[in-house]
Amino acid sequence: MSEVRYTDQHEWVRVDGDTATVGITKFAAEQLGDVVFVEVPEAGRKVNAGGEAAVVESVKAASEVYAPVGGEVTEGNAALADDPAKVNADPEGDAWFFKMKLADSGEFAKLMTRAQYDEFVKGL
């Protein structure tokens, strides 16, 4: 059974067992506008919770994507590099950025639930 949580940097992370899948939220994609470049991490890279893990750029601006939780990257979504517009089309589905092996499930539990994240976005 999977569960999705959210960060105040507008990443989402879905956990199935000890595998976490990370992307950016629809809100983040809308704020960025047309995405033209994505750089995802290579498998094997170790990331810390809150550390820089990927890059997403729109016509106008570049943004970092942070790892919501710590662990080892198992796969970057190569399809995004070829078709960055996917991030605007399906940010919380097909356009996941990377998958990783979750090091500490306690970090995941500290993140926002959907209801908490929606509330957070409303306050921005």
Place this chain on the structure above:
Amino acid sequence: MTDTTLRKTPLHALHMELGAKMVEFAGYDMPVQYPTGVLKEHLHTREKAGLFDVSHMGQAFLAGADPAKALERVTPADVIGLKSGMQRYGLLLNDAGTIKDDFMFTKLDGEADMYIVVNAGTKEGDYAYIADKLKGEATVTTRFDRALLALQGPMAGRVLERLSPGIDKLTFMHVVRADVAGCPAIVSRSGYTGEDGFEISLEGKDGERVARALLAESEVLPIGLGARDSLRLEAGLCLYGHDIDECVNPAEATLMWSIGKRRKTDKDFAGADKIVGHPPAKKRVGILPIGKAPAREHTQIADKSGRVIGEITSGGFGPSLNAPIAMGYVETAFAADGTEIDLIVRGKPMPARVAPMPFVAHRYKRAS
């Protein structure tokens, strides 16, 4: 959301109605994009016609016994030689001969006063400077209350012809007074996208009416500052405060073409001795990253041995090229087209090369 401390153009209510995303720019609350989005707005302008609100720019009139002669005190452009009914690009120089601003100046047919448009962010300072330098010779009347619309794109001519019959006969850099949708306007065949198009100066109260009339034409979409920036960068045009400022002179900025021949011969402008006949130590160049990653403003430029040789001043993604593009300054030894360089993006060298500008060919409607 609107910040009430920001200034508003005469088209502000229309931007809100059109669902624009507003940002602060030069003290104004301006549309950065509409629901169409930057990418599509950019491509639409290159394909059809886009309407831009540039009312934040600084319009003014210069009056005096010989305003053209007076204006040459602050610009190295050939103002005296400009023909009536025409417009020209010029640089506003400070006493040190570096670039205080860039601007357009116009001689309207049969009118003594010159019409001038400077950049939004610098307009107060520019006109105070010009008024001071030209004291006793010419007086400045600012018209920041006027609206300024830009209609840009290959279909701009046919669209404006419907609202102002005969206007399509105007060629690049020519200017006339004409009625547009029944409103008195100063219309120039010019713009800042590299495309054919017009800039339309109107009484503030007429701005929204004319904008609505243009938007009612099927070819026209409203375009925000986001696409304006990517369009001008593809066209190789400078953004003041980024690509040119008071830290560079016209030679370094590769804008010597804007200096009149007579002025170069006479060397009668600020800093002339330093730049006429002296190659600059650094130069503004076009840069094409070889990968897909855009290199943004302030990205360092290095030679292949890793030594820093310059900096990006404008960089992003060129929607018409579907590739990253940039401009910046490099040491003159590295300024030749094709020179291989590295851009230091997120700490890593990314290969790039110096490339000729414009990146997208200009499509002005020249007289020829």
